[in-house]
Amino acid sequence: MEEQTPIENTPQASKAPEGPPQENPTATKSKLLAGALLAVVLVVGLYYLNRYWIAPAVRAQTKSDGNHPLAPAFSLTDITGKPLNLSDYQGKVVMLDFWATWCGPCRIEIPGFIELQKRYAAQGFTMIGISMDDSPEPVVGFYKELQMNYPVAIGNDRLGDLYGGMPGLPTTFLIGRDGRIYAKHVGAYDPSVFETEIKELLAVSPTDEDKGFHQAGQVFGDDKVELGNRAAIESEVPGIDLTKLTADQKVAYKKILESQQCTCGCKFSLLKCRQVDYRCSLSRKLAQDQLDAFLKVKSSGVATK
Amino acid sequence: MQTAKKRDLRHLRMLLWGWVLALMTTSLGWAQNNNSVVEAHAVMATDAAHANSPLKLAVLAQVAAGYHINDHRPSLDYLIPTELKVDPSDQFTVKDVVYPKGALKRFAFSDVPLSVYEGTVVVGTLLQAGKAVPAGTYTLKAKFAYQACNDHACLPPTSVPLTVTINVVPRNVPLKAVESDVFQRIKFE
Numbered sequence: 001m002e003e004q005t006p007i008e009n010t011p012q013a014s015k016a017p018e019g020p021p022q023e024n025p026t027a028t029k030s031k032l033l034a035g036a037l038l039a040v041v042l043v044v045g046l047y048y049l050n051r052y053w054i055a056p057a058v059r060a061q062t063k064s065d066g067n068h069p070l071a072p073a074f075s076l077t078d079i080t081g082k083p084l085n086l087s088d089y090q091g092k093v094v095m096l097d098f099w100a101t102w103c104g105p106c107r108i109e110i111p112g113f114i115e116l117q118k119r120y121a122a123q124g125f126t127m128i129g130i131s132m133d134d135s136p137e138p139v140v141g142f143y144k145e146l147q148m149n150y151p152v153a154i155g156n157d158r159l160g161d162l163y164g165g166m167p168g169l170p171t172t173f174l175i176g177r178d179g180r181i182y183a184k185h186v187g188a189y190d191p192s193v194f195e196t197e198i199k200e201l202l203a204v205s206p207t208d209e210d211k212g213f214h215q216a217g218q219v220f221g222d223d224k225v226e227l228g229n230r231a232a233i234e235s236e237v238p239g240i241d242l243t244k245l246t247a248d249q250k251v252a253y254k255k256i257l258e259s260q261q262c263t264c265g266c267k268f269s270l271l272k273c274r275q276v277d278y279r280c281s282l283s284r285k286l287a288q289d290q291l292d293a294f295l296k297v298k299s300s301g302v303a304t305k
Numbered sequence: 306m307q308t309a310k311k312r313d314l315r316h317l318r319m320l321l322w323g324w325v326l327a328l329m330t331t332s333l334g335w336a337q338n339n340n341s342v343v344e345a346h347a348v349m350a351t352d353a354a355h356a357n358s359p360l361k362l363a364v365l366a367q368v369a370a371g372y373h374i375n376d377h378r379p380s381l382d383y384l385i386p387t388e389l390k391v392d393p394s395d396q397f398t399v400k401d402v403v404y405p406k407g408a409l410k411r412f413a414f415s416d417v418p419l420s421v422y423e424g425t426v427v428v429g430t431l432l433q434a435g436k437a438v439p440a441g442t443y444t445l446k447a448k449f450a451y452q453a454c455n456d457h458a459c460l461p462p463t464s465v466p467l468t469v470t471i472n473v474v475p476r477n478v479p480l481k482a483v484e485s486d487v488f489q490r491i492k493f494e
Contacts, residue, residue: 102385102452103459104414132461138383168458187457188414264341267466 068180068209069227071096071173072162076130076153079140084128084153093125093201094175095194098155098166100131101138105188106170110146112191116198117150123202124177130155132169161228161239174198177206181227182213237274239284240291253294257287342369345449345465350488351480353472356438359400359431362469363487364389364449366426372460374451376407376420384419385452385462389428392446396438397471403429403491413456429491438473445469 071086071094078084086094097113099106110129117127127150131139136154143152160166163173167186174183174197183197197213204210232241237257242250257271262283264273270290273283343366350361368374375384391399405427407420428449450464474480 100459100461101383102462104381104384104412104419104454105456105458107383108414166461168460170458267468 068176068182068213070179071175071181072227074159074162076155076159078151078153079131079136079143080151082151084151086128089126089128090179091124091177091206093120093177093198094128095125095198096128096130096163096173096175098130098132098160098163098169098171100133100169101142102133103169107142109170109172109188109191110142110148112194114146114149116191116195119195120198120202125198125202126150129153130159132156132160132166161232164227174201176201176204176210176213178204178209180209182210237271237287239274240287242291244295249294249298253291256290256294260286260290262286342372342453342460343367343374343449343451343465345467347447347467347469348484348487349469349471350482350484352483353474353478353480354434355476355480356434356440356473357436359433360397360471361488361491361493362430362432362445363484363491364428364430364447364467365487366422366428366449366451366465368423368426368453370424371455372453373410373421373423373455374426374453376422377404378407378420380409380417380419381415387422387426387428387452388450389430390448390450390464391430391432392448394443394445396435396443396473397432397445398435399430400433401429401431401494403431403493405490412454427487427490429488429493431493434471434473440473440475443471443473445471 073086075086076084086096095113095116097106097109099109101107113127113129116125129148129150129152131152131154133139133154139152139154142148163171164184170186170188172185172189172194173181174194176182182201185193200213201210229241231243232239235242236250237254242253245253254271257274258269260270262268262270262273262280263286264280264282270283270287273280274287345364345366347362347364350363354360366374374387377386377388379386387404389402389404391402405422407422409418410421410423411418430447432445445468447467447469448464449467450462452462453460
């Protein structure tokens with residue numbers, strides 16, 4: 001609110017004003033312009049404040065609610081030919097990094113991971129790299145070039161789906177000594193972000209869930225840890241669990257999906273989009289919604305069209 | 306004095322409403338569409354084609370803001386190039402594919418600037434219709450293959466499927482030029 005100058009201090013104070021003071025149109029316009037500019041600056045400032053400070057803090061707090069799913073088990077062969085089973089690392093803190101050699105942000109994280117492995121291996125920590133490259137050759141070359149000191153195996157889409165799908169690479173999971181996932185990071189981060197979390201998890205006994213875990217790093221994109229369901233991953237409609245349907249119901253359900261188009265831009269039917277690109281989160285959601293509606297109709301006994 | 310106060314309050318209300326309106330409109334822009342980082346479609350340079358004649362096709366790809374895809378000739382050997390892949394066809398042969406020049410940009414994850422495509426990307430293809438292709442409607446399939454990243458993370462390599470319908474007409478039927486502004490941007494040799 002603009003400060004009013006007391007009338008006795010103005011040059012006109014000696015004259016008694018006859019009516020309300022005359023409005024200066026130029027001053028009014030200037031005020032409005034200043035106000036509009038201030039509004040724009042505030043909106044932009046609020047956007048960046050929310051994105052880089054408020055939202056991550058809120059997410060960090062909500063993640064420490066004790067809801068830490070068990071990390072899905074896997075058995076692979078690493079690129080040196082040795083078996084790589086997650087179960088062999090029970091009782092250790094594991095940082096599971098999904099990456100690829102064609103991914104620049106993934107590559108710049110690796111030297112930091114090598115350092116973390118050196119620093120904390122003796123305390124019960126291990127890195128595991130899961131490369132999402134199509135073939136091992138570039139991975140082996142990169143592994144040797146950087147002298148990576150932790151196991152690396154070639155992953156696949158099914159493993160990625162078990163871990164909730166890869167919204168982007170790198171996607172890194174922190175698994176505690178109790179085998180539970182405590183953090184998920186999508187995108188490249190400074191090693192110090194992971195180091196804080198590793199140290200906290202190393203301090204917890206293998207039998208206790210770290211209910212007070214506070215994720216230190218900023219979370220990027222879809223940070224909720226939702227793991228995949230094997231039945232959904234191996235389903236005739238990839239990503240959709242059809243175990244509740246009879247054979248006839250599966251046929252009817254698939255016809256429904258064939259009759260509807262996915263709106264992700266692929267121009268395929270929902271069924272084809274699931275089969276061709278099961279990473280498409282839109283067709284997955286639409287197909288799941290259709291399944292829920294289908295099951296509801298079936299259970300209410302109303303005939304479908 | 307009272308009137309001035311009322312006027313100031315009115316101005317303040319206007320400013321506040323303006324702020325609320327600005328917040329509402331910008332919040333729409335905050336929503337990210339994670340489903341399609343690249344959308345693409347194909348257009349022909351003419352409304353039809355003649356047998357035993359060249360024809361031009363252009364693919365217009367739109368890369369979502371904040372993302373980039375690699376140049377067809379990427380700056381580093383480990384990067385996955387952008388590529389237009391035309392399916393083999395009995396009626397049409399690919400003679401040339403013309404890619405745009407990328408823009409050099411610096412990213413936190415690379416020591417060197419990278420040549421990338423952002424925004425609208427136009428790729429041209431020169432096709433040749435076969436000698437004895439009968440008049441009729443034909444479908445040509447292609448894929449716009451790319452691998453997208455933003456400053457922090459990369460999406461897996463993927464492609465946009467494309468379907469082009471080509472009408473082959475008798476030689477005595479004149480062809481009409483279409484999408485001239487698109488094809489002017491492509492340097493066919």
